[in-house]
Amino acid sequence: MSAPPPSSTPPLLAARGIVKGYRTAAGVVSVLQGVDLEVAEGEMVAITGASGVGKSTLLHVLGTLDRPDAGSLWVAGEDVLALSEPRRCDFRNRTLGFVFQFHHLLPEFSALENVAMPLLLARRGRDEAHGAARVLLEQLGLGERADHRPGTLSGGEQQRVAVARALAMSPRAVLADEPTGNLDQATGQKLHELLRRLAGERRLSVVVVTHNEQLARGCDRVLHLEGGRLAAV
Amino acid sequence: MPWELSVALRYLTARRKQAFISLISGVAVVGVAVGVMAVLIALGLMTGLQSEIRRKILGSTAHISIFQGRGDPFANYEEVVNTVRSLPGVAGAAPAVYGKALLTSTSGSAVATLKGIVPREEATVTEVMTQLREGEVEPLEHPGEGPTPVLLGHVLADTLNVGVGDVLTVTSPKGRLSPVGILPRVTRVRVAGTVDAGLYEFNSSWVYMPLEAAQRLFEQRGQATLVEVRLDDMFAVREEAAAILETLGHGYLTTDWIQMNGSLFSALWIEKMAIGITIGLIVVVAALNIVATLVLMVMEKHKDIAILVSMGASRGAITRIFMLQGSIIGAVGTAVGGAVGWGACEVLDRYKLIRIPEDVYQIAAVPFRLLPGDAAVVIVSALLVCFVATLHPARVASRVDPAEALRYE
Ligand SMILES: Nc1ncnc2c1ncn2[C@@H]1O[C@H](COP(=O)(O)OP(=O)(O)O)[C@@H](O)[C@H]1O
Ligand SMILES: [Mg+2]
Numbered sequence: 001m002s003a004p005p006p007s008s009t010p011p012l013l014a015a016r017g018i019v020k021g022y023r024t025a026a027g028v029v030s031v032l033q034g035v036d037l038e039v040a041e042g043e044m045v046a047i048t049g050a051s052g053v054g055k056s057t058l059l060h061v062l063g064t065l066d067r068p069d070a071g072s073l074w075v076a077g078e079d080v081l082a083l084s085e086p087r088r089c090d091f092r093n094r095t096l097g098f099v100f101q102f103h104h105l106l107p108e109f110s111a112l113e114n115v116a117m118p119l120l121l122a123r124r125g126r127d128e129a130h131g132a133a134r135v136l137l138e139q140l141g142l143g144e145r146a147d148h149r150p151g152t153l154s155g156g157e158q159q160r161v162a163v164a165r166a167l168a169m170s171p172r173a174v175l176a177d178e179p180t181g182n183l184d185q186a187t188g189q190k191l192h193e194l195l196r197r198l199a200g201e202r203r204l205s206v207v208v209v210t211h212n213e214q215l216a217r218g219c220d221r222v223l224h225l226e227g228g229r230l231a232a233v
Numbered sequence: 234m235p236w237e238l239s240v241a242l243r244y245l246t247a248r249r250k251q252a253f254i255s256l257i258s259g260v261a262v263v264g265v266a267v268g269v270m271a272v273l274i275a276l277g278l279m280t281g282l283q284s285e286i287r288r289k290i291l292g293s294t295a296h297i298s299i300f301q302g303r304g305d306p307f308a309n310y311e312e313v314v315n316t317v318r319s320l321p322g323v324a325g326a327a328p329a330v331y332g333k334a335l336l337t338s339t340s341g342s343a344v345a346t347l348k349g350i351v352p353r354e355e356a357t358v359t360e361v362m363t364q365l366r367e368g369e370v371e372p373l374e375h376p377g378e379g380p381t382p383v384l385l386g387h388v389l390a391d392t393l394n395v396g397v398g399d400v401l402t403v404t405s406p407k408g409r410l411s412p413v414g415i416l417p418r419v420t421r422v423r424v425a426g427t428v429d430a431g432l433y434e435f436n437s438s439w440v441y442m443p444l445e446a447a448q449r450l451f452e453q454r455g456q457a458t459l460v461e462v463r464l465d466d467m468f469a470v471r472e473e474a475a476a477i478l479e480t481l482g483h484g485y486l487t488t489d490w491i492q493m494n495g496s497l498f499s500a501l502w503i504e505k506m507a508i509g510i511t512i513g514l515i516v517v518v519a520a521l522n523i524v525a526t527l528v529l530m531v532m533e534k535h536k537d538i539a540i541l542v543s544m545g546a547s548r549g550a551i552t553r554i555f556m557l558q559g560s561i562i563g564a565v566g567t568a569v570g571g572a573v574g575w576g577a578c579e580v581l582d583r584y585k586l587i588r589i590p591e592d593v594y595q596i597a598a599v600p601f602r603l604l605p606g607d608a609a610v611v612i613v614s615a616l617l618v619c620f621v622a623t624l625h626p627a628r629v630a631s632r633v634d635p636a637e638a639l640r641y642e
Contacts, residue, residue: 056640065543066636086547093545100639104540108247118544120236165544177639 010077011038012172012205013062018071020057031057032068033228037207039173044199044206046216048233049225055209056177058225062207063096063175064088076172093121097166101178104162105150111137111161112146118168136164140194156187163194173205174198180212192218237550240541241557244530251533258526258562264519265566266573269615271512273574274581276607279505281582281600286501287494289431292360293439294490295327295461297474302484306330306456313460314354316480322473324465325357328457330447335404336440338393345389345440347403349447349457358463361428361441368397368426373443381446382425386436390427399424405450420450431596509611516615519566520622523559527626531555531633538630539638548631555627556620563619571612578603 015037021030031054039045049055060066062073064080073080076095083091097118105114112133119129137146140160150158159179166174176195180188192208192215199206208219216222222233245258299317301307310328317326330349335342352373356362362370365384372382380400385393395401400423408417422442430436448454464473470489478485491498531538538551578601581587585598 057636060636060639063543065539065639066634086549089542089545089547089550091545092543098543100543104536104639106537106540108243117236117541120239121541121545121550123235126234169545 009041012041012043012076013037013039013207014072014074015062016072018058018061018068018073020054020061020066020068031228032061035071035225035228035230037062037223037230039205039207041172041205042199042203043221044196044208044219046219046222047207047209047225047230048211048213048216048222049209051211053225054228055225058230059175059177059207059209063098064092093118094169095172097169097171097174099159099162099166099174099176099179101181105158105165107150110147110149111142111153111157111164114150114161115164115168118165122169133164133168136167137161140164155183156191159183159187159191160194163191163198167198167202170202171204173207176206176208178209178211180210180215188212188215237553238557241554241561244534244554245558245561251529254526254529254533257522257529261519261522261526261562262566262569264522265516265563265615265619266570268513268515268517268519269567269570269611270574270577271515272509272611273571273603273608274577274601275508275512276505276611277574277578277582277601277603278599279501279508280604280607281602283498283501283505284602285596285600286432287498290494291467291490292364293430293432293435294493295358296464296467297462297470297477297487297489299460299462299477299481300486300488302486306453306458307460308456310457310460313481313485317460317462317477320473320476320480322465322469322476324463325354326460326462327351327354327358328444328460329355330444330451330453330456331458332405332407332447332451334406334440334450336389336393337402337404338395338399340394341392343389343392343438345438347440347442347447347450349442349444349451351444355441358461361430364428364430366427366429368424370426372423372425373441376443376446380421380423381442383422384426384428384441385424386439387427387429388433388437389440390424392437395424397424397426403450407450407452418450418452420446422446509607513611513614516618520563520618523562523619523622524626526562527555527559527623528629530558531626531630534630535633535638538633539635542633542635543639551633552627552631555630556623559623559626560616560620563616563622567612567615567619570615571608575603575608577601 015035018032018035020032021028035058047055047058057066061068078091080088080091106117109117112130115133115136116129119132120126134146137143140163142157142160142164145153145157150161153161174195180191183191195206195208196218198204210216223230224233299313307313314326314328317323328351332347333344334347336345352362352370366387370384373384376382390396393401400421403420403422405418408415428441448456462477464470470491474487474489477487541551582601587599588597589599591597
């Protein structure tokens with residue numbers, strides 16, 4: 001059971017009874033067995049758990065990249081599981097931002113182009129998209145690196161570009177899957193502080209999966225995934 | 234520019250780790266270009282040859298021939314000639330007497346088609362009078378005394394081993410009845426000139442003689458076998474034939490060059506189609522390269538696809554990215570191939586670069602003529618084939634499971 005949100009406003013993200021399994025040759029692997037989660041606006045929640053327990057699976061379900069076998073999911077007042085594919089994509093574009101462990105930038109595009117991409121997907125004009133992307137990169141201290149390809153950036157820089165991209169459409173929630181997993185301790189710490197600050201400044205709900213106990217403790221709440229369910233730590 | 238297009242272009246133009254993909258997409262572009270170029274050149278050649286053959290045939294034959302109903306010769310041919318000549322769209326009309334006869338010289342003999350003509354009128358219907366190789370037409374207009382002056386196809390003249398001024402014997406099977414049976418009619422003719430009509434059939438077996446002489450030879454005094462007509466527009470035969478029949482009234486029939494050479498031209502058309510389709514297979518093979526390029530690209534870009542989906546790209550958008558890539562390959566190849574093919578046809582034709590033995594083919598250089606309609610069909614088909622090649626890889630791309638693709642590094 002998750003702890004109640006700190007305020008009385010309806011949660012930005014509410015997942016109930018999420019069940020998800022995979023059919024494999026060896027039978028059905030049931031990964032999530034009734035996950036309940038509520039995240040308030042501006043709240044930063046950490047999810048910890050052993051490797052292979054289903055943290056990424058949960059994040060993908062919350063991010064509408066994967067469909068649960070059962071359960072309900074409301075994000076920003078929208079019953080996202082009921083949306084048609086095009087509307088769900090549109091919703092994801094406007095409402096959600098992702099940061100993945102292996103930065104996952106588009107290698108053929110510059111940092112600026114990567115950050116501008118969600119805006120272009122929303123059919124914004126090129127100049128507007130690039131202008132907004134440049135402002136974001138400068139805010140994150142990457143103004144100098146805007147025209148570099150991801151391959152020429154350090155791990156920490158790549159991850160900050162990924163954060164900038166996640167923020168490009170001014171989403172309501174950011175889902176981060178082990179964003180510091182590939183970074184050294186100090187850089188990881190800085191990235192967490194960045195997310196922390198953004199959550200506060202932009203009233204962003206942040207769900208961050210992490211192995212790092214110390215970083216997890218810096219969040220509003222820490223939840224532990226085990227046996228297919230979430231439990232407060 | 235929609236973002237799908239800029240992603241497609243970037244994927245195509247970026248330097249990639251896997252040089253192999255760049256290589257086969259290059260091969261695909263070149264393949265499409267070569268295929269389109271080859272089809273255009275082949276069609277240009279076939280059209281060029283076809284119009285050359287048509288030009289040659291029409292140099293020696295009329296556009297429309299008018300017969301009298303039951304195959305009887307005309308007695309009133311002069312009236313018919315004058316009536317037809319005054320019709321709009323008719324460039325000329327002339328009477329002709331046709332028959333077969335045996336030609337004998339001191340060194341050989343040959344069966345020939347004899348055509349009796351009035352030279353001045355014949356000149357308004359065929360080009361034979363201007364195709365003289367040796368000698369002159371003049372004597373046919375004023376035969377005078379002695380052996381009848383005739384024009385011979387130059388190959389026939391060689392076969393009989395005769396030249397201008399030599400005398401031949403002509404034996405017509407339409408003989409006189411005599412107490413000992415039918416006696417063939419025999420007359421003597423003198424070679425006034427030789428003709429090069431540009432086609433072997435005419436050069437090897439046609440003889441032109443004054444109309445009256447032919448009428449005598451074939452027992453058709455005061456009559457013509459048919460009246461031949463030349464039109465301003467050679468393709469207007471159907472309408473003009475109808476107009477002629479209507480003007481002349483009952484009892485006449487017509488045939489035209491299209492009917493008479495129908496099987497030849499349909500054979501040439503089928504040949505053109507067969508060659509076009511066969512060479513067009515190059516484009517199909519090139520399109521398979523597009524399939525391979527895109528399939529490899531989709532495999533390499535699994536993670537990019539997942540990232541784009543996580544940003545909100547729909548399945549349709551992912552499909553479009555890969556369709557665009559394949560279509561760009563096809564469009565560039567088609568544009569290059571189209572330009573080079575068209576240019577090659579122009580240059581080959583203008584500068585007569587492909588020379589062939591004139592005595593065998595009767596033309597000095599292979600003619601090329603690219604019809605805009607043919608080019609349009611080739612270009613549209615090539616683009617269509619390339620587009621179809623993108624469908625399967627694009628669908629595979631749209632089915633990439635983002636959760637799966639994001640899970641592993
Ligand atoms: N497509 C799949 N087919 C079968 N099993 C899968 C599939 N995806 C994930 N799993 C399994 O689900 C479990 C949870 O995976 P994951 O969510 O990636 O764990 P975590 O992110 O916590 O390490 C793992 O045991 C993994 O092997
Ligand atoms: Mg994981």
